[in-house]
Amino acid sequence: MDRLDRLWQRHGRLFWILHSIWALTAGGVVLWLSHDQYGFLPWVVGCLMLTWVSTLFFSRPSTAKTDDRWFARFGRSLASYLTRVIYQQTLFFLLPFYAYSVAWRSWNVVFLIVMALLAVLACLDLVFDRWIRESPVFGLVFFASVAFGALNLLLPVVLAIRPDVATPISAVIALSTAAPLAVRGRVQGPGPWLRLIGAAAALLVVAVGCPWLVPPVPLRLEAVTFAKGLDRSTLEPSDVIAGEAESESLRGELTVVATVFAPSNVLARVALDWYRDRTLVRRSREVDIVAHLGGFRFWDALRPAAGTLPPGAYRVVVRTADNRVLGTASVRIR
Numbered sequence: 001m002d003r004l005d006r007l008w009q010r011h012g013r014l015f016w017i018l019h020s021i022w023a024l025t026a027g028g029v030v031l032w033l034s035h036d037q038y039g040f041l042p043w044v045v046g047c048l049m050l051t052w053v054s055t056l057f058f059s060r061p062s063t064a065k066t067d068d069r070w071f072a073r074f075g076r077s078l079a080s081y082l083t084r085v086i087y088q089q090t091l092f093f094l095l096p097f098y099a100y101s102v103a104w105r106s107w108n109v110v111f112l113i114v115m116a117l118l119a120v121l122a123c124l125d126l127v128f129d130r131w132i133r134e135s136p137v138f139g140l141v142f143f144a145s146v147a148f149g150a151l152n153l154l155l156p157v158v159l160a161i162r163p164d165v166a167t168p169i170s171a172v173i174a175l176s177t178a179a180p181l182a183v184r185g186r187v188q189g190p191g192p193w194l195r196l197i198g199a200a201a202a203l204l205v206v207a208v209g210c211p212w213l214v215p216p217v218p219l220r221l222e223a224v225t226f227a228k229g230l231d232r233s234t235l236e237p238s239d240v241i242a243g244e245a246e247s248e249s250l251r252g253e254l255t256v257v258a259t260v261f262a263p264s265n266v267l268a269r270v271a272l273d274w275y276r277d278r279t280l281v282r283r284s285r286e287v288d289i290v291a292h293l294g295g296f297r298f299w300d301a302l303r304p305a306a307g308t309l310p311p312g313a314y315r316v317v318v319r320t321a322d323n324r325v326l327g328t329a330s331v332r333i334r
Helices: 002-033 038-058 070-101 109-123 125-134 136-159 163-182 191-209
Strands: 220-231 236-241 254-261 267-276 279-283 287-290 296-302 312-320 325-333
Touching (some): 070 109, 070 125, 125 136, 136 191, 163 191, 220 325, 236 254, 254 312, 254 325, 287 296
Antiparallel strands (some): 267 312
16 A cells, blocks of 8 residues: 555646546536436436535545545545546536526626636646635535536426526525535634625625526527517517518518527516617516426517617517526618
């Protein structure tokens, strides 16, 4: 064992560098395989529970002399390794679902970028292991962020909770489960509680105060169709407009139909905002919809009082009740 220990001390850094490269490659494979695999979401939550236990275990401070023995170091290293692997694969599994729902010209792309950075960070073994072992606040923030991302996607799918309601609930659950990570081991003073309060405030600000920063998972916008008319019974557009149209041909009405994907019977409250040359001209009423398996469609029409739409670039923003953007589309009227 002494020989193996010396060998590890000499080449361990190279091993972890190679392992980080392999972890990034494996994450890419998971990223590709997790396309629309909603059935695996409960397993993700189960993996996070194991991660919670292992994080408490290997990040506790050393309290016994036996912690210097090889089998104690091996046990802690194994727990640390399993924690990193679960974090890595969980984040890479969640990334496609958030990427599907993100609107690339909105602020919720920031959340996707943060999750991608966390996934890459979890693959940097030497850095991630040291930070999560030595910094309770880092372990708390990291676990709470990953748990929030998983629950925010799981609750609407499994419990049919509206996304705007599931987001604050997910934040509260994530912080409640992460709280022991802030006060683990022997602690003195107000430091652990300050860490918990700071992390809780940051996550709650995003989940409650700025929900538009979070993509509206599991919903995603699949298509927006502009038309000159609409069959109200079937929601089938007539005289579809591709790119641009003349105002005289619109018969005083510009209609739009939005098609939204949902993996199950997800509750949703959605609306449409109309802009002409970046100026808001109309807000539709918010509509409560119970999405069927596969999604739903909803529509709105722009009818100017003058009877003719003035020329310009018209853009619709498809959003939820808490202003999370599902997507946008535009058409030019000559």
